[in-house]
Structure formats: C-alpha cells, structure tokens
Amino acid sequence: xxNRERPILEIHDLCKNxxxxxxxxxxxxxxxxxxxxxxxxxxxxxxxxxxxxxxxxYEADSxxxxxxxxDITNELSYKIALKxxxxxxxxxxxxxxxTVMDNIVIAMIARARKRHLFHExxxxxxxxxxxxxxxxxxxxxxxxxxxxxQRRLMLAMALIEExxxxxxxxxTAGMSGEECNELMDMAKKIRERGITIVLIEHNMRVAxxxxxxxLVLNFGEKIAEGTPAxxxxxxxxxxxxxxxxxx
Amino acid sequence: xxxxxIFIGFVILVLMLPLFFTSGYLLRLMxxxxxSIATALCFNLVIGYMGYPSLCQSVFYGVGGxxxxxxxxxxxxxxxxxxxxxxxxxxxxxxxxxxxxxxxRSMFFAIGTLAFTGVVNAILINLHDITGAEAGLRGIPRLxxxxxxxxxxxxxxxxxxxxxxxxxxxxxxxxxxVAIREDEDLAPHFGINTAKYKRLTFALTSAFTGLAxxxxxxxxxxxSSNYYTIGSSFSILACTVVGGGGTLLGPILGAxxxxxxxxxxxxxxxxxYVWRPSxxxxxxxxxxxxxxxxxxxxxxxxxxYLRKRGEK
Numbered sequence: 023x024x025n026r027e028r029p030i031l032e033i034h035d036l037c038k039n040x041x042x043x044x045x046x047x048x049x050x051x052x053x054x055x056x057x058x059x060x061x062x063x064x065x066x067x068x069x070x071x072x073x074x075x076x077x078x079x080y081e082a083d084s085x086x087x088x089x090x091x092x093d094i095t096n097e098l099s100y101k102i103a104l105k106x107x108x109x110x111x112x113x114x115x116x117x118x119x120x121t122v123m124d125n126i127v128i129a130m131i132a133r134a135r136k137r138h139l140f141h142e143x144x145x146x147x148x149x150x151x152x153x154x155x156x157x158x159x160x161x162x163x164x165x166x167x168x169x170x171x172q173r174r175l176m177l178a179m180a181l182i183e184e185x186x187x188x189x190x191x192x193x194t195a196g197m198s199g200e201e202c203n204e205l206m207d208m209a210k211k212i213r214e215r216g217i218t219i220v221l222i223e224h225n226m227r228v229a230x231x232x233x234x235x236x237l238v239l240n241f242g243e244k245i246a247e248g249t250p251a252x253x254x255x256x257x258x259x260x261x262x263x264x265x266x267x268x269x
Numbered sequence: 270x271x272x273x274x275i276f277i278g279f280v281i282l283v284l285m286l287p288l289f290f291t292s293g294y295l296l297r298l299m300x301x302x303x304x305s306i307a308t309a310l311c312f313n314l315v316i317g318y319m320g321y322p323s324l325c326q327s328v329f330y331g332v333g334g335x336x337x338x339x340x341x342x343x344x345x346x347x348x349x350x351x352x353x354x355x356x357x358x359x360x361x362x363x364x365x366x367x368x369x370x371x372x373x374r375s376m377f378f379a380i381g382t383l384a385f386t387g388v389v390n391a392i393l394i395n396l397h398d399i400t401g402a403e404a405g406l407r408g409i410p411r412l413x414x415x416x417x418x419x420x421x422x423x424x425x426x427x428x429x430x431x432x433x434x435x436x437x438x439x440x441x442x443x444x445x446x447v448a449i450r451e452d453e454d455l456a457p458h459f460g461i462n463t464a465k466y467k468r469l470t471f472a473l474t475s476a477f478t479g480l481a482x483x484x485x486x487x488x489x490x491x492x493s494s495n496y497y498t499i500g501s502s503f504s505i506l507a508c509t510v511v512g513g514g515g516t517l518l519g520p521i522l523g524a525x526x527x528x529x530x531x532x533x534x535x536x537x538x539x540x541x542y543v544w545r546p547s548x549x550x551x552x553x554x555x556x557x558x559x560x561x562x563x564x565x566x567x568x569x570x571x572x573x574y575l576r577k578r579g580e581k
Binding site: 077078079098099100103104108109115116117118119120127128129131132133183 | 444461
C-alpha cells in the first residue's frame, strides 16, 4: 500500500527561461505517492515545460527536482525513465511504421532488461494490450490505427514497465466523450495499481473528476493549489481562465 | 524455411561461379564487386537501419587497409595477425569518431562525415613518409595465393556479415536501431541510451569495414591514399541507397548495379567508360524518383502486385 503522505516527486524553486520569456518561474510543489495531481492553466502557462523539465527534455536554469529521494535535476532522459518515470505527449508520439506489438516491445526493451524481466515479455505485452483495449490490433501497423487507438497505444507504451510516476499530457486530446470516459476509467485503474499520476488536462470534466488535488499555473507561476472543489471557486483561477472584467 | 533453401541454393551457385570463368579478369571483377558488397552491407546498419547517412565508410576501410599494410611491411608481422588487428584498430577509430559525429543528425551528419573523409585523405597524403601517399606502398603480402581463394574467403565474409546483420536486427539491439531511426527523441523516454547504441553500432560497423579493407589491401598487395577519397565513400552510400537501405539484400543489389554494371560494361562502353560517374548519378536519381525504397523495395512492390493479381 502506497504511503500517500510521502512525496514521490518534489520540485523546488524551478526556473526555466526561453530567451526573454520566463516559462517556469520559481515553481515549487510536490506530488504525494499514489495521488492524482492535476496541472491546470491557460495555454502557455508552462505545464508541458514542467513535464519536459521533469523528464530531462529541457535543462532547468535553476531550482531542483527530486524523485523518490534522488536528485534528477538535469538528468538525461533515459536515466530518468530507468528510475521509474514515464510520460505521454500532447501530440501523439509512437513509432508509426512499426506494429503495435513492436511499439510495446521497443517501449519495454531497455527497462525490462534492466529489471531482468525479458522472459515475461509476451505475457506482459498481452496484458497491457488487454488493459488498453488494443488486443485485436496487436499486429496492426501503429500508423494505421485511429487517433483514439494511437493515444491508447502511447499510454500502453508509457505503462508497460509499471512506472512509479506517470505524467499524462492531455491524454484525452481530440477524443469523443465516450473515449474520454474510457480513458478516465483506465486512469482510475492505473492509480489502483499504486502508480502516481500527474496530469495536464484541458478537459475540465476529466481533470476535476480524476484529480485528488489540482495545481493551477499562469505565466509559469503557481497561482492556486487545492482540491477540485476549492479550485473551481478560486478568484485568481477564474481570472486566469476567463480574464478580468473591465471596470 | 523456403527462404533458407533459396539462400543455400544461391550460395552454392555463387560458389560454383569460378568454375565458369574463362578469364582471370572476370574473377578479379567478381572479387572487386565482392569487396564493395561487403562494405555496403557493413554500413547498411548505420545508413539503412539506424538512419544515419554516413559518408566516411572509406576512412574505416582505410584504417583496416593501412593497419594491414603498415604492420606487415614495417614490422614484418604475418598478414593473418594483421587481419585480426585491423578490425580492432577500426573499431577504436570508429568509436572515437562516433563521439562527436553522432551528435549531428541528417544532413549535418552527412556533411560532417564527408569532411572527416576529406581530412583523413589529406592526412594520408601529407604523411607520405609513412603512408606512401598517392604513390602508395607496394609488396603487401597476400593472405592466400590465387584469386579463387580470395573469392571464396570473400563469400564467407559476406555470408558472415549477412548472418551477423540478421541476428543483430532480430535482437533487442535491432529494435533499438529502428526506434532511433524512427524517432530518436522519443526512444530515451523508454530508458534507451541512444548515444551508447549509436556509438557501438557505428564502431562495430567500422570494425567489419576495416576487416574488409584489410582483406582488400592484402588482395591488391598495394595501398594508396587514392583508395580512400570522398568519392569512394559516396560509392558505398550509393550502393545502399540504390539497392535499398535497411534491407538485408538491398546493398548487394546496389553494389551489383553501381559498381558491377559499369565494370561489366567496360568492354561494351569502350571510350564511353569515362562517363561512369554520370551513369552512377543517373541510376541514383532514377531509383530515388521511381523506387524510394531502392531496387529491393521496387522488387518487393512488384512481387506484392503480382501476388495480388494471382489471387484475383
């Protein structure tokens, strides 16, 4: 059973500039083990930049990131992945010319070898395809799948090695209401397995239903933090999303 | 299973070829084409499977060749020992070259490796006391006597490279190369150390290229800086692109067309032979326009078309 009070991810005073633009501004927050944290904010508020900083895509200008008591600030992406952080992307990122099976194999190959689970590969692949409703598409070429199936494949690739922390970047983007519900059910089941989730969502229904706690960003700064109920009535949040009414 | 039988049948046919050659010229031509096939197959891993358009193949061919030449001529060591040392020196040089060059991608990598070939060629020319420069070094001992023996050794080397490539691409290493080719930025998010696999693949490829280069020099008994130019590297790239990169048999078809066809037509072409580079360029343009997957890709499409027609 996960200790839900113990932070698995700690971010302190994190800064990232792109030229003259401060994308992340002295941001500090933590993510407790086993929780689902929603990262909300208008376009350009720095949400995806935070994911990119956590996963080593960008180097932080200052501040620090600790994961499971290890300093992972400016660590290489593959080392971060091997430590147990997986992610999905805003725009679908898979290997489109490969089959669904090969996509999963590529996603698990380095991490499985690290954990000496290579012999369990087939069983694991079938399990994750069952979970993401892609069993029938196992031999299909990934580029031929529908948008929703490709998004689920991306999720399957992130999940295959059971990460400790899963970063979901607008996983429901471009999906119908029914497809969103399906993914919400999956997210709940993922959390039941003890995997901690941080999600970026533009679909408020999804974000508010799934998140235990919500953190709202604007211009790279944290403007609010609390339960979904607290956030929906927060003045600063309403102003950031809807704008200030002219006097 | 049927593919294996076809392959074995083809190998037996190739092994019987020397029996039908009426002149030494044809045998020497086959050996020369064989060396191009071996080099093109080696760099197919980097160019075809990993997706890095290398233009420095001739450097590692040269490292192997000069290892063979200098060790046998200057130190008087047996060519067989030099043959063992050649892939080792090529591996080391390949690994060291990979560190800066594999930080570049696509056309920057191509231009970087092209410049590397130019620099190495200039070094070979300027260190003429050691390398013999363009005039070259003569009297390098042969591994075996007779062109036929070289032909058989070369067939064995090509089969070894083919099987090695097949084993590698079917292993986890092959999947990682595919991931690097398709989306190098995505692969690290699955824990793949792309830099490590790129360097090792490049160095391994360099080692086998060096081995082929050492065999070539011992076959020629002569080495010159003229063998290791930008043009030689380009010919090997042309073999892979024309034949079909990222396929096992593509580079063989490519070498037969790019290197073999102009040589076989030398007698027919007569004075027109000087147009060989134009022929190679023309074939490349035609293949790229008509069959982006190379000749092998084109043949596969044709086979698919015929099969579908047969089913109807």
